[in-house]
């Protein structure tokens with residue numbers, strides 16, 4: 001049995017060290033601390049003593065190094081037999097394709113992810129995921145910023161829907177760059193593709209704006225939709241702005257002391273706002289993909305955000321710049337991407353130039369007047385018609401041939 005509150009032990013040890021260093025320290029105090037520490041030590045079993053040494057002496061970095069060494073020396077043998085089997089089965093699977101010259105023989109090299117069988121190794125406790133690995137090594141899964149929503153994906157493997165399936169094996173990649181090694185868990189998850197009928201000719205364009213968060217239309221049908229309620233959206237944004245301002249005012253009047261404490265409410269409000277944005281993005285992305293499914297579009301076009309907020313001459317479009325500053329569209333786009341994937345819908349980025357100044361019917365230049373777009377071409381069937389500006393922009397994005405390749 002491990003009988004020790006090692007927090008107490010660590011703090012006693014620190015106090016003692018400090019007292020010994022300071023010349024002015026009372027001898028009685030030192031003696032008292034030494035006695036307490038000895039008593040704590042007596043209560044410990046050998047194992048606890050070892051744990052305690054670990055906990056008090058080791059920084060996170062040292063711990064990471066030790067773990068990496070432990071894996072190399074003690075866990076490796078167990079993995080090796082699994083790796084051998086994996087290499088054999090990969091080889092017999094690949095053999096024919098190699099003979100036909102369709103693929104090369106796989107490489108296995110130093111630093112490659114360490115494969116292991118996954119069965120029953122991931123457990124959930126208090127909404128956190130733990131990987132029970134070899135030699136009682138247990139990892140807690142951290143999802144970081146989680147732009148691609150990995151937590152939800154892993155969750156789907158365990159919840160009642162249970163339509164996502166974990167692969168039979170996984171691997172751990174140890175990355176040793178400057179600083180301490182980092183451990184990455186690589187999971188294979190089988191996501192069933194929903195069977196929907198898609199038409200390769202139909203493209204949905206997504207216009208991101210401030211009038212409505214997103215406006216969708218297709219390149220060849222009349223269907224269109226404003227996603228997100230404008231009033232609801234703006235009211236919430238304004239409410240957050242007001243709360244930020246009043247908090248900042250409060251902070252301004254309260255002197256320099258206890259600064260960190262006074263920052264807390266501001267930090268909390270930021271978190272609340274981020275969560276709200278996150279939830280909204282989930283709703284919006286779901287709507288966008290739903291629209292694509294309903295219109296049988298095989299492709300979704302989105303504006304490339306690296307040039308977003310600039311007009312054709314590279315000048316800032318205040319309207320859109322404001323949106324970009326105030327909304328995490330990167331997150332929204334990532335969500336659209338992974339939700340579309342489930343249906344086999346391809347998502348492409350297009351160059352955003354001209355989308356708000358061009359008529360999506362005749363291709364001539366027009367102009368935006370508040371929320372409406374007006375075409376100046378007398379030949380055009382939309383000539384001097386008042387068209388919803390976001391609808392026109394979404395159509396332009398859907399029809400765009402100016403696709404940006406991924407590596408650009």
Ligand SMILES: [Zn+2]
Nearest residue numbers: 359362375380
């Ligand atoms: Zn026109």
